[in-house]
Amino acid sequence: MYRGDRDQDTICAVSTPHGVGGISVIRVSGPKTLSFVSQICKFLPEHPESHRAYFGSLKDLSSHDEIDEVLATYFKHGKSFTGEEVIEISCHGSPVICQSILHQLVQLGARPADRGEFTYRAFMNGKLDLVQAESVLSLIESQSQQAAKLALRQLKGSVSQKLEDIENDMTWILAHAEAGIDFSTEGIKVVENDIVLNRLDKIEKSLEELVGTFKVGRLLKDGFRVVLTGLPNVGKSSLLNLFLEDERAIVTDIPGTTRDVIHGDTSFKGVKFTFLDTAGLRESVSDLVEKIGIQKSREATGESDFVFFVFDVEKGLSAEEIAILDGLDPQKTYILANKTDRLAQTPEVFAVEEALQNSKFFQKIGDLESFRKRRVFFVSALDKKVRSRVLEDLVKEFGDLQLENTVLISNSRHLENLTRALENTRRSKSVVEDGLGEEFLAIEFKEALIAIQETLGKRFDDQIMDRVFKEFCIGK
Numbered sequence: 001m002y003r004g005d006r007d008q009d010t011i012c013a014v015s016t017p018h019g020v021g022g023i024s025v026i027r028v029s030g031p032k033t034l035s036f037v038s039q040i041c042k043f044l045p046e047h048p049e050s051h052r053a054y055f056g057s058l059k060d061l062s063s064h065d066e067i068d069e070v071l072a073t074y075f076k077h078g079k080s081f082t083g084e085e086v087i088e089i090s091c092h093g094s095p096v097i098c099q100s101i102l103h104q105l106v107q108l109g110a111r112p113a114d115r116g117e118f119t120y121r122a123f124m125n126g127k128l129d130l131v132q133a134e135s136v137l138s139l140i141e142s143q144s145q146q147a148a149k150l151a152l153r154q155l156k157g158s159v160s161q162k163l164e165d166i167e168n169d170m171t172w173i174l175a176h177a178e179a180g181i182d183f184s185t186e187g188i189k190v191v192e193n194d195i196v197l198n199r200l201d202k203i204e205k206s207l208e209e210l211v212g213t214f215k216v217g218r219l220l221k222d223g224f225r226v227v228l229t230g231l232p233n234v235g236k237s238s239l240l241n242l243f244l245e246d247e248r249a250i251v252t253d254i255p256g257t258t259r260d261v262i263h264g265d266t267s268f269k270g271v272k273f274t275f276l277d278t279a280g281l282r283e284s285v286s287d288l289v290e291k292i293g294i295q296k297s298r299e300a301t302g303e304s305d306f307v308f309f310v311f312d313v314e315k316g317l318s319a320e321e322i323a324i325l326d327g328l329d330p331q332k333t334y335i336l337a338n339k340t341d342r343l344a345q346t347p348e349v350f351a352v353e354e355a356l357q358n359s360k361f362f363q364k365i366g367d368l369e370s371f372r373k374r375r376v377f378f379v380s381a382l383d384k385k386v387r388s389r390v391l392e393d394l395v396k397e398f399g400d401l402q403l404e405n406t407v408l409i410s411n412s413r414h415l416e417n418l419t420r421a422l423e424n425t426r427r428s429k430s431v432v433e434d435g436l437g438e439e440f441l442a443i444e445f446k447e448a449l450i451a452i453q454e455t456l457g458k459r460f461d462d463q464i465m466d467r468v469f470k471e472f473c474i475g476k
């Protein structure tokens with residue numbers, strides 16, 4: 001789709017969301033931008049100033065009828081988002097007007113832009129590296145303050161800078177390894193193994209750190225997916241509404257999917273949370289059919305980041321509930337003992353512990369005390385404070401990270417490449433440690449460098465371009 005021979009075309013598209021709005025913006029980019037647009041915007045001077053908006057009447061090419069009153073902002077070649085000559089036409093936000101203007105531009109010889117083609121051109125013209133291009137998309141799509149902040153930091157180059165540093169270190173090692181090959185016949189050692197190992201260690205550490213940030217980076221970007229599970233009538237729906245702050249309007253029922261799930265989004269401390277109530281489980285669990293119920297609950301919870309297992313504290317944990325718990329991953333499970341308002345006195349955590357003692361879940365926990373402290377909540381769906389008490393704890397799990405100053409990756413393409421680079425780096429270390437010689441180091445370590453360069457887009461092929469830009473929509 002993205003080929004060099006199309007890069008000389010002048011392209012156009014509506015860059016604002018589709019539909020009716022106060023204004024819409026049509027972006028035109030390419031070498032013939034001014035010559036095309038000035039034929040329908042006669043009010044534009046022959047040599048417009050860059051970054052200046054001009055106001056006037058946009059007219060039909062053949063009938064000369066006025067289509068709209070518009071504002072045309074001119075960006076000269078080299079000074080625009082794409083790096084090409086660009087004009088942004090702000091017109092009234094009607095799809096009919098947008099279509100007529102696009103039609104005029106196409107008649108003049110402009111081509112409708114492909115998905116992400118403006119950002120693609122910015123990349124090809126060296127305005128952005130590939131990591132930054134991807135963060136444009138993340139920023140547009142961000143659904144919480146934290147996600148937007150993360151994307152903006154990436155757009156400004158926080159990840160890119162770190163990768164550039166790693167790339168420089170890698171290039172140093174490869175240059176020395178290759179020089180070593182040339183001199184080896186003369187018995188000259190260009191650089192001592194210890195020094196190379198030191199540098200490899202440093203690279204390994206940087207890569208490990210970056211790979212290790214993916215989990216948090218992805219959570220900040222996409223938000224936390226939390227599944228509420230448990231037997232019928234324990235209070236899952238009530239808690240769901242509590243967490244969503246009674247945002248019933250966005251609690252939606254999606255029938256006809258593989259399983260029926262009620263879900264809704266909310267935000268806490270700038271982080272997005274998606275809550276899912278495993279409604280589809282209800283019937284199968286109630287006439288259990290134990291195995292099927294447990295299987296279904298596994299499926300529903302498997303894709304989540306956290307599971308809130310809810311039970312009725314008045315009734316205690318039943319054997320059936322312990323069986324469901326056994327199928328859950330303690331690493332992501334929180335136990336919500338609900339309906340505490342029905343109890344005459346403060347509930348005892350020991351009752352939960354006792355019930356868990358002989359379960360498989362308990363065997364997986366390891367440290368029961370710490371699990372109980374962090375993961376067992378006595379709650380009541382009638383108590384509004386429960387929301388912040390529980391969510392605070394989830395967010396806190398990531399609190400020790402100085403998010404403002406940490407470079408985080410959040411894109412799976414980056415994760416794959418950096419993991420590859422890390423593996424190659426580790427193998428390169430063994431090559432040096434085993435004294436296998438510079439040739440072998442050069443071969444092995446080259447792969448690590450390639451992985452970094454592919455991440456930044458310094459090396460790319462059609463496959464990489466397609467993978468990155470197919471995610472975009474038209475006009476971006």
Ligand code: GDP
Pocket residue numbers: 231232233234235236237238239338339340341342379380381382
């Ligand atoms: P679900 O089937 O697990 O989704 O449970 P629901 O949320 O539909 O709740 C079942 C019943 O328990 C409803 O009548 C709720 O009003 C009630 N309920 C839920 N949570 C609480 C609670 O914390 N305290 C009290 N007293 N009643 C609750």
